[in-house]
Amino acid sequence: MHLYLHIPFCKQACHYCDFHFSTSMGQKSVLIDSLCVEISRQSEYLPGRELDTIYFGGGTPSLLTESELAQIFSTIHAHFTISATAEITLEANPDDLSREKLQLLRRYVNRLSIGIQTFDEPTLRWMNRAHTATEAEACVQLAREAGFENMSVDLIYGIPNRNKSLWQLDLQKILALGVPHLSAYALTIEPDTAFGRWQKKGKLPPADEALAADQFEELAKVLTDAGYEHYEISNFAKPDQYARHNSAYWQRRSYLGVGPSAHSYNGYSRQYNIANNSLYIASIRRGELPATVEVLSMADQVNEYLLTGLRTKWGCSLAELDTLLSGDFSKKQARDLDAMYATGWLSRNGDQLLLTQSGKLFADRVAATLFVED
Structure with a gap:
């Protein structure tokens, strides 16, 4: 943890x-x-x-x-x-x-x-x-x-x-x-x-x-x-x-963030602490959690995994993406995957989707292209 x-x-x-x-x-x-x-x-x-x-x-x-x-x-x-x-x-x-x-x-x-x-x-x-x-x-x-x-x-x-x-x-x-x-x-x-x-x-x-x-x-x-x-x-x-x-x-592991503006993630939701010192202190004194909680949909979890995982040398697992999206990611995103392979920005090594060296300059664009909707 x-x-x-x-x-x-x-x-x-x-x-x-x-x-x-x-x-x-x-x-x-x-x-x-x-x-x-x-x-x-x-x-x-x-x-x-x-x-x-x-x-x-x-x-x-x-x-x-x-x-x-x-x-x-x-x-x-x-x-x-x-x-x-x-x-x-x-x-x-x-x-x-x-x-x-x-x-x-x-x-x-x-x-x-x-x-x-x-x-x-x-x-x-x-x-x-x-x-x-x-x-x-x-x-x-x-x-x-x-x-x-x-x-x-x-x-x-x-x-x-x-x-x-x-x-x-x-x-x-x-x-x-x-x-x-x-x-x-x-x-x-x-x-x-x-x-x-x-x-x-x-x-x-x-x-x-x-x-x-x-x-x-x-x-x-x-x-x-x-x-x-x-x-x-x-x-x-x-x-x-x-x-x-x-x-x-x-790698999408659970973490707790404390203090004003800190974020937390537990696998199915995120929470964001208020970014104001005085309001943070006042909230704690009232016995309240100074955070906004966002429950993540399956699409949110897929998109976050793409956004963070593609930035790393380990990339994203197609099997995990399919699991998160009930087996549908590879099928739904086949055309976009082919388009990204064609640009030379994305490659596949077995189960892993990986950015190429040139693709690292366009990481957010590649991830956004592969995003899914609820």
């Missing part, structure tokens, strides 16, 4: 980010109290009580203090058993990862996901990141010295008006640092962000899809040549270093 905790606080707002967070820390203590109450109230949500993975996302979970981490883990232990081999991940920003903070975190978590985004100083300032290029490099070595061998780094590509060589330098830095896992995402401009407002005013060009595609292909080649497995469209890992928590999402 899998547990996600959303910690909705940041030192400052990155210009590209549309995740739920607050830069005001005034409610931090009471929100952690509320999150712990939600853990206890939701402890029956999962079909089992042993946690295989725990993931602290945000926001910036590396802002948690020792007492807050102790409070959260005390609550988790009161309601769940944590597997002896559990993967426990915490998202962190480089500027938070001092030697002292890393020693503290090592007592609670065994994996870090570090939001570096780029090693280029001017680009970091343009994004309004809180860390420097020097901190971006230094934190990986400091984490190793603290005992973290299992870690991931985030990068962003497809950044407009950026010299092509800077992306190549970012990739070379990753290889030189030898991190076992990399998550790389194309820059997207969301309306309710600083970049979105700049773009609306004509101060920022639209996303360059051709640039993003070129840099994605370069990313895939450089990392796979260096021995990384391209096991999900945005994720690369050294052998046996997959992100186990995120893999659970892609």
Whole structure:
């Protein structure tokens, strides 16, 4: 079983980010109290009580203090058993990862996901990141010295008006640092962000899809040549270093999400917590679940499986798709399947539907073509 905790606080707002967070820390203590109450109230949500993975996302979970981490883990232990081999991940920003903070975190978590985004100083300032290029490099070595061998780094590509060589330098830095896992995402401009407002005013060009595609292909080649497995469209890992928590999402396993804006899935329904700190706290205080519940139809489950499964190296099982749709998927979607094979974006290996390398650039389009209706 899998547990996600959303910690909705940041030192400052990155210009590209549309995740739920607050830069005001005034409610931090009471929100952690509320999150712990939600853990206890939701402890029956999962079909089992042993946690295989725990993931602290945000926001910036590396802002948690020792007492807050102790409070959260005390609550988790009161309601769940944590597997002896559990993967426990915490998202962190480089500027938070001092030697002292890393020693503290090592007592609670065994994996870090570090939001570096780029090693280029001017680009970091343009994004309004809180860390420097020097901190971006230094934190990986400091984490190793603290005992973290299992870690991931985030990068962003497809950044407009950026010299092509800077992306190549970012990739070379990753290889030189030898991190076992990399998550790389194309820059997207969301309306309710600083970049979105700049773009609306004509101060920022639209996303360059051709640039993003070129840099994605370069990313895939450089990392796979260096021995990384391209096991999900945005994720690369050294052998046996997959992100186990995120893999659970892609493989349709049950998980509980707590905290404002967190999502949960139990196999037949999804629920979405309210993305507002004050309303979340008020709801918990009233003894209410701060979530909207959506019961998934068979078509919903098929479409979600296509959307997530096709992104991975394991693809989607035709037999499972047929089972979800009472034996009708292959028959109903035969024409669309043939069309996707013809584009060269989709292939079949035995029972598995797999994106081709070129198809990875069009994953959402391929999945949408194969969607079914109730």
